[in-house]
Amino acid sequence: MAKERANPNEKMTPDLPSATDVFVVGGGPAGLAAAIAARQRGFEVVVADGMQPPIDKACGEGLMPDALEALAQLGIRLSTDEAHPFCGIRFLGSSLSADADFPFRGRGLALRRPSLHCILLEHAARLGATLLWGTAITGISREGVHLGQRFVRARWIIGADGANSRVRQWVALNAGPRPRLRYAFRRHYRVAPWTDHMEVYWGLHCQGYATAVSNDQVCVALASHDPALRLETGLHTLPRLSARLRDAATVSTERGALTGNRRFARIWRGNVALIGDASGTVDAITGEGMGLAFRQAVALAKCLQSGNLANYQAEHRRLMLRPWWMARLMLTLDGRPALQHRTLQVFQEHPEVFRRLVALHVGALPPTRLLWDGLTLGWGLLTA
Ligand SMILES: Cc1cc2nc3c(=O)[nH]c(=O)nc-3n(C[C@H](O)[C@H](O)[C@H](O)COP(=O)(O)OP(=O)(O)OC[C@H]3O[C@@H](n4cnc5c(N)ncnc54)[C@H](O)[C@@H]3O)c2cc1C
Numbered sequence: 001m002a003k004e005r006a007n008p009n010e011k012m013t014p015d016l017p018s019a020t021d022v023f024v025v026g027g028g029p030a031g032l033a034a035a036i037a038a039r040q041r042g043f044e045v046v047v048a049d050g051m052q053p054p055i056d057k058a059c060g061e062g063l064m065p066d067a068l069e070a071l072a073q074l075g076i077r078l079s080t081d082e083a084h085p086f087c088g089i090r091f092l093g094s095s096l097s098a099d100a101d102f103p104f105r106g107r108g109l110a111l112r113r114p115s116l117h118c119i120l121l122e123h124a125a126r127l128g129a130t131l132l133w134g135t136a137i138t139g140i141s142r143e144g145v146h147l148g149q150r151f152v153r154a155r156w157i158i159g160a161d162g163a164n165s166r167v168r169q170w171v172a173l174n175a176g177p178r179p180r181l182r183y184a185f186r187r188h189y190r191v192a193p194w195t196d197h198m199e200v201y202w203g204l205h206c207q208g209y210a211t212a213v214s215n216d217q218v219c220v221a222l223a224s225h226d227p228a229l230r231l232e233t234g235l236h237t238l239p240r241l242s243a244r245l246r247d248a249a250t251v252s253t254e255r256g257a258l259t260g261n262r263r264f265a266r267i268w269r270g271n272v273a274l275i276g277d278a279s280g281t282v283d284a285i286t287g288e289g290m291g292l293a294f295r296q297a298v299a300l301a302k303c304l305q306s307g308n309l310a311n312y313q314a315e316h317r318r319l320m321l322r323p324w325w326m327a328r329l330m331l332t333l334d335g336r337p338a339l340q341h342r343t344l345q346v347f348q349e350h351p352e353v354f355r356r357l358v359a360l361h362v363g364a365l366p367p368t369r370l371l372w373d374g375l376t377l378g379w380g381l382l383t384a
Contacts, residue, residue: 014130014131014132016132016147016150016152017044017046017130017152018152018153019144019152019153019154020044020045020046020130020152020153020154020155021038021043021044021045021154021155021156022034022035022038022043022044022045022046022154022155022156022157022158022304023045023046023048023144023145023152023154023156023157023158024038024045024046024047024048024158024160025048025137025140025145025157025158025159025160025161025167026047026048026049026159026160026161026162026165026167026276026278027047027048027049027051027053027055027121027131027133027160028049028055028057028117028160028162028276028277029116029117029120029276029290029293029294030160030275030276030277030278030290030293030296030297031047031049031158031160031161031275031276032047032117032120032121032123032124033074033120033275033276033293033294033296033297034158034160034275034276034296034297034300034301035047035124035127035129035131036074036075036076036120036123036124036127036129036297037074037297037298037300037301038129038158038300038301038304039124039127039128039129040074040075040127040301041301041302041304041305043156043301043304045124045128045129045130046129046130046132046152046154047124047129047130047131047132048132048135048136048137048145048147049131049132049133049134049135050134050135050136050137051133051134052133052134053114053117053118053121053133054113054114054115054117054118054121055113055114055117056112056113056114056117056255057113057255057257058184058185058186058221058255058256058257059113059186059219059221059257059284059289059290060110060186060198060209060211060219060221060284060287061110061111061112061113061116061186061211061213061219062086062108062109062110062198062211062287063078063083063108063109063110063111063116063290063291064102064108064287064288064291064361064362065102065106065107065108065362065364066288066291066295066362066363066364067108067288067290067291067294068107068108068109068291070291070294070295070297070298071294073294073298074123074294074297074298075123075127076119076120076123078109078111078119080109082109082111082115082119083109083110083111083115083213084109084110084111084193084212084213084214084215085107085108085109085110085196086107086108086109086110086196086197086198086211086212087101087102087105087106087107087108087196087197088100088101088102088196088197088198088358089197089198089199089200089358089361090195090197090198090199090200091199091200091202091344091347091354092199092200092201092202092240092241093202093340093341093344094239094240096341096344096345096348097344097348098344098347098348098351098354099197099354100351100354100355100357100358100359101355101358102358102359102362102364103355103358103359103362103364103365104364106362106364108198108287110198110211110212110213110219111213111214112188112213112214112217112219116290132147135147136148137161137166137167139170140157140167140170140171140272142270142271144157145157154271155271156271156272156273156304157271157272157273158272158273158274158275158300159171159272159273159274159275159278159279160274160275160276160278160293161278162276162277162278163257163258163262163277163278163281165274165277165278167272167274167278168264168274168278168279171269171270171272172269173264173265173266173267173268173269173274174264175264175265175266176262176263176264176265176280177263179260179261179262179263179281180225180260181258181259181260181262182223182224182225182258182259182260182283182284183223183224183225183226183227183229183256183258183259184221184222184223184256184257184258184259184284185221185222185230185231185234185254185255185256186219186220186221186222186231186254186255186256187219187220187231187250187252187253187254187255188213188217188218188219188220188250188251188252189217189218189220189245189248189249189250189251190216190217190248190249190250190251191216191217191218191244191245191247191248192215192216193212193215193218194244195210195212196212198210198211198287199211199241200285201238201240201241202333202340202344203234203237203238204237204335204337205224205225205226205229205237205334205335206222206223206224206226206229206234206237206238207222207223207224207285207334208220208221208222208234208235208238208241209221209222209223209284209285209287210241210244211287217251218244218245218248220235220241220245221284222234222235222238223259223283223284223285225334225335230254231254259281259283259284260281260283261281261282261283261324261327261328262280262281263280263320263324264279264280266313267279267280267312267313267316268309268310268312268313271309273300273303273304273309273312275293275296275297275300276289276292276293276296277289277293279296279316280316280320282320282323282324282326282327283327283330283331285327285330285331286323286326286327286330286361288323288326288361292319292320292323295319296315296316296319299312299315299316299319300312300316303315322360322361322363322367323361325367326360326361
């Protein structure tokens with residue numbers, strides 16, 4: 001069971017400083033990770049978020065082993081008192097299924113977003129970051145950040161204000177290929193976890209993701225290209241998942257979000273850099289959005305210290321590459337039932353192929369090692 005944590009709303013709102021080294025716009029996972037990494041390198045940091053903590057959001061709520069590694073670099077080691085473990089990934093079709101454990105007996109952890117938010121904000125506060133909640137940023141200039149009538153001078157400004165980033169608009173960094181976004185919804189069900197894997201259920205026009213977040217709660221998310229396909233309706237098209245949830249009570253309200261692969265030509269200008277969803281997104285199917293943000297935070301703080309944001313751009317591109325391609329690869333199965341079926345057949349008959357894909361997904365195997373698996377998969381698809 002996730003541990004109960006103190007209500008962060010009870011904290012006093014700190015005084016607003018007149019100047020800071022780093023001002024982070026947005027206090028979600030990316031903003032708090034950026035603040036932590038910058039504090040680790042000795043910068044004075046202010047974070048402002050328009051909402052009050054703990055902040056919830058539509059999410060699959062799983063942290064892959066590589067996300068946990070990045071969190072550890074930020075000084076956060078989640079325990080199983082705080083989060084629920086999973087040991088790999090399972091794909092399920094209408095009759096077939098394939099699963100693979102993470103390499104080196106690795107594990108992922110899942111926890112409710114508000115719980116993760118509390119952990120991140122407590123760590124950022126402990127390291128000395130100034131956290132301003134209920135404080136929307138209304139504009140930025142080269143010199144600093146506007147909070148309505150108030151102004152804070154900042155040497156560096158970090159846009160961590162999510163997928164619809166206003167910081168990105170303000171510094172004219174919106175240019176990039178037009179994304180094909182999907183509609184995603186999530187809800188929690190009171191039910192004992194039936195598996196120790198994070199599960200992806202493949203339907204004709206949608207996927208359902210099931211991740212246990214505690215001993216008695218499972219987070220279920222659904223993604224599709226159909227804006228009208230809400231969770232409950234979508235579940236009817238995924239009989240194996242809906243059977244698992246048949247007698248389970250819902251314990252949260254449905255939340256929605258857009259998801260998809262989205263890239264921008266540039267993610268910095270002058271003294272402003274973007275991070276997390278503000279800097280581009282990978283589809284929810286990867287379960288990698290937060291892990292990516294944690295890795296970006298580590299890279300960004302290093303580049304702030306050297307004063308070279310061009311290096312951040314290069315490192316950011318490198319970090320996005322793997323989850324971005326994995327999302328594209330997995331989504332080739334979306335809406336193609338015959339290909340889905342044949343692919344699952346190959347994974348079931350050649351479990352080592354799926355195992356190595358999962359290893360690649362969590363960064364434990366370089367893509368070059370997958371040549372043979374690509375051939376096996378290709379041959380399997382041709383001959384199935
Ligand atoms: C259905 C779904 C499932 C997902 N599953 C997973 C998963 O299992 N694992 C995973 O790692 N990732 C997952 N993701 C991705 C993950 O949710 C995102 O990558 C993550 O939330 C990005 O964090 P962020 O801090 O960049 O943005 P956000 O979480 O959106 O935070 C942005 C913050 O900025 C604040 N803000 C915005 N504008 C302003 C302003 N003007 N002034 C002040 N504050 C402002 C907002 O209030 C918000 O708190 C999933 C996403 C979806 C949609």
